[in-house]
Amino acid sequence: MASGTKSKGANKPKGKSNSANKARRSVVGTARKPKPWGMIIGLIAIVALAAGVFTYAFSQIADKEQWVVSADNQDPSTKISGVVRKDYKAGQHISAEQRVAYDQSPPFGGPHDNAWAECNGTVYPMAVRTENMVHALEHGAVWVAYNPDKIKGKALNTLKSKVENQPYMLMSPYPGLDKPIALSSWGHQLKLTSADDSRIGDFIKSLRENQYQNPEPGGRCDAQGTGFDPTNPPPFVAEKPGPDAVTMDGKGATDGSAEEQGGAVPPATGGATPPATGGATPPATGVATPPPSQ
Amino acid sequence: MTSAESSRGSGRTLVLIAALLAVLLVGAAGGMLITLAKGGTDTAPSVDSVDVGFAQDMRVHHLQAVTMAGIERDRTADPILRGLAFDIESTQLSQSSEMAGWLTVWVQPDLPDAGAGHMKWMSEGGAHSHSDGNGGKTTGTVDRMPGMATTDEINKLRTLTGTELDVLFLQLMLRHHQGGLEMAQYGAAHAGKGYVRNLAQKIVESQEIEASQMRTFLAQRGAKPLPTQ
Numbered sequence: 172m173a174s175g176t177k178s179k180g181a182n183k184p185k186g187k188s189n190s191a192n193k194a195r196r197s198v199v200g201t202a203r204k205p206k207p208w209g210m211i212i213g214l215i216a217i218v219a220l221a222a223g224v225f226t227y228a229f230s231q232i233a234d235k236e237q238w239v240v241s242a243d244n245q246d247p248s249t250k251i252s253g254v255v256r257k258d259y260k261a262g263q264h265i266s267a268e269q270r271v272a273y274d275q276s277p278p279f280g281g282p283h284d285n286a287w288a289e290c291n292g293t294v295y296p297m298a299v300r301t302e303n304m305v306h307a308l309e310h311g312a313v314w315v316a317y318n319p320d321k322i323k324g325k326a327l328n329t330l331k332s333k334v335e336n337q338p339y340m341l342m343s344p345y346p347g348l349d350k351p352i353a354l355s356s357w358g359h360q361l362k363l364t365s366a367d368d369s370r371i372g373d374f375i376k377s378l379r380e381n382q383y384q385n386p387e388p389g390g391r392c393d394a395q396g397t398g399f400d401p402t403n404p405p406p407f408v409a410e411k412p413g414p415d416a417v418t419m420d421g422k423g424a425t426d427g428s429a430e431e432q433g434g435a436v437p438p439a440t441g442g443a444t445p446p447a448t449g450g451a452t453p454p455a456t457g458v459a460t461p462p463p464s465q
Numbered sequence: 466m467t468s469a470e471s472s473r474g475s476g477r478t479l480v481l482i483a484a485l486l487a488v489l490l491v492g493a494a495g496g497m498l499i500t501l502a503k504g505g506t507d508t509a510p511s512v513d514s515v516d517v518g519f520a521q522d523m524r525v526h527h528l529q530a531v532t533m534a535g536i537e538r539d540r541t542a543d544p545i546l547r548g549l550a551f552d553i554e555s556t557q558l559s560q561s562s563e564m565a566g567w568l569t570v571w572v573q574p575d576l577p578d579a580g581a582g583h584m585k586w587m588s589e590g591g592a593h594s595h596s597d598g599n600g601g602k603t604t605g606t607v608d609r610m611p612g613m614a615t616t617d618e619i620n621k622l623r624t625l626t627g628t629e630l631d632v633l634f635l636q637l638m639l640r641h642h643q644g645g646l647e648m649a650q651y652g653a654a655h656a657g658k659g660y661v662r663n664l665a666q667k668i669v670e671s672q673e674i675e676a677s678q679m680r681t682f683l684a685q686r687g688a689k690p691l692p693t694q
Contacts, residue, residue, distance in 0.1 A: 207480070217487045218487045218490060221494045222494075228497035228498050242663065261671065262670075264678065285545055285548050286548050382663060383663055386667065387667065387671050388663075397544075397551055398545075
């Protein structure tokens with residue numbers, strides 16, 4: 172084994188194989204024989220080259236795979252500093268007339284409107300009803316929300332360039348946002364101050380269409396036929412929802428899942444009064460009228 | 466003479482170690498470059514694995530849901546149900562294509578053998594029984610998977626309008642979701658690949674929620690679910 176390795180290694184460098192063979196034949200004696208400098212230098216060169224390739228390949232693989240979602244790397248966003256995580260129950264739907272008393276601002280999970288906001292790299296110039304935006308998160312989209320008083324001009328264009336025409340992305344102003352930028356994906360949020368922060372790209376790579384973190388893999392981003400018009404979306408409502416709002420545990424949502432499976436959902440933050448109508452029944456006709464005017 | 470000999474000996478050892486190191490490093494570096502080029506290694510599941518059986522049968526099951534949801538989306542007058550139908554149609558079509566992608570990479574047919582029966586993969590490795598599609602239990606194959614609608618039922622859906630259409634759609638789709646649940650649960654528990662178990666589990670969770678919504682929608686229309694097969 173050792174001699175095989177030796178002869179392979181020793182024969183590799185070009186040139187000096189002759190003297191190497193001679194050296195092997197006369198193991199004892201022949202003090203005149205010069206040291207095989209050529210072979211030594213050749214070997215060192217090979218080792219250095221291999222080490223370089225090794226380091227390069229390793230760093231490339233590590234860098235590439237760090238953000239690749241897989242069964243072994245189900246949430247790469249754990250490597251991003253500042254990401255807030257929460258578990259939300261999926262699939263709790265409300266009608267266009269209802270509102271949800273969300274626990275976060277902007278929310279990144281919880282009950283939402285039957286119709287999802289279009290999320291085909293859609294850049295909304297106006298603030299959009301939050302209940303529709305949250306449904307897009309459930310389908311695997313990343314929502315870039317920004318404070319319109321803080322993000323303008325060049326910063327706004329930088330954000331747009333990361334969203335426009337990018338499937339499973341949507342962007343809208345969110346008046347009153349406590350930080351200039353909030354990136355949201357279902358159950359994940361990262362608030363930032365700069366549009367040039369490199370964590371924006373890492374967040375998108377980690378969570379957009381992440382089939383392990385999003386509740387409905389394959390959910391669609393096109394909204395035609397759902398009652399949501401991307402050119403004239405239902406408007407953002409700044410006022411806090413009233414006591415009849417659907418709570419975070421889904422009380423008042425269409426599917427009545429709160430009654431059946433309650434307990435495994437995050438606690439509601441205030442406003443826990445059930446809707447006046449009670450029960451889990453929206454109007455049977457369910458016409459998609461816009462939300463009540465503020 | 467002795468000192469010269471020993472110095473030559475240690476030089477030889479050095480060369481040997483260096484040679485060994487070079488061979489190892491070259492091998493490792495080569496391996497890493499191959500990994501870099503290929504993008505990881507992954508062995509494909511075999512023809513009689515849970516993974517292949519689940520992907521093929523769930524595709525058949527999903528594609529019928531796509532058909533039924535498409536009919537409802539085109540014909541219903543109810544915007545909420547149109548949205549629900551569109552959601553089911555596009556999500557299940559997308560998931561079905563994902564499973565077709567797996568099967569392509571695994572070098573397996575993207576649909577099960579026509580006429581050879583379904584759900585044999587659910588009896589793998591023992592006497593685990595499953596629904597036979599007719600209200601009974603079996604450990605063998607079944608001709609029609611639980612929840613699948615007949616051609617007559619689907620053709621009837623194509624002729625109805627208004628509340629009659631909505632009720633039959635909800636009944637058929639609810640039964641379809643309930644029927645697929647057992648397959649999805651088995652896939653989530655027994656598939657070999659993490660990504661297969663994950664999709665199966667997501668199907669279990671999201672379809673249970675949709676089923677609960679459809680029960681509510683049926684009740685609102687004064688209708689009852691169909692008996693489970």
